[in-house]
Amino acid sequence: MLSLMNDTKWDELRLAMYGLGPLSPKWRTLHVENGHLSEWDGEWFYHFLNGGYKFIKWVEIAIESPAQRQAVLTELAKVHVPGESTETGFRVLGYAELGVEVDYLA
Numbered sequence: 001m002l003s004l005m006n007d008t009k010w011d012e013l014r015l016a017m018y019g020l021g022p023l024s025p026k027w028r029t030l031h032v033e034n035g036h037l038s039e040w041d042g043e044w045f046y047h048f049l050n051g052g053y054k055f056i057k058w059v060e061i062a063i064e065s066p067a068q069r070q071a072v073l074t075e076l077a078k079v080h081v082p083g084e085s086t087e088t089g090f091r092v093l094g095y096a097e098l099g100v101e102v103d104y105l106a
Contacts, residue, residue, distance in 0.1 A: 001057075001098070002095060027041060027044070028041065029038055029060075060091050076105040081093075
């Protein structure tokens with residue numbers, strides 16, 4: 001696995017999502033080593049930071065409205081993070097398999 005994010009980028013993502021106020025989305029993470037999928041959480045300022053970022057394989061961001069989707073995508077593009085759009089929101093990648101092409105959200 002190749003690490004795609006560092007603590008600075010995770011912090012930029014965390015603060016951007018927190019800064020959306022009422023449009024701030026819910027998130028969940030997948031642990032890169034043990035495969036644990038966290039519960040959905042909406043608190044970005046403290047909870048997302050809790051435990052550090054080292055083991056986040058990806059963070060899934062849930063979208064509830066078109067306005068929220070646009071606001072989140074705008075912030076993801078500003079932060080310039082690797083990931084993909086999904087049917088229910090976005091997935092920001094912390095790690096990728098070697099040789100796998102990765103796009104950035106824009």
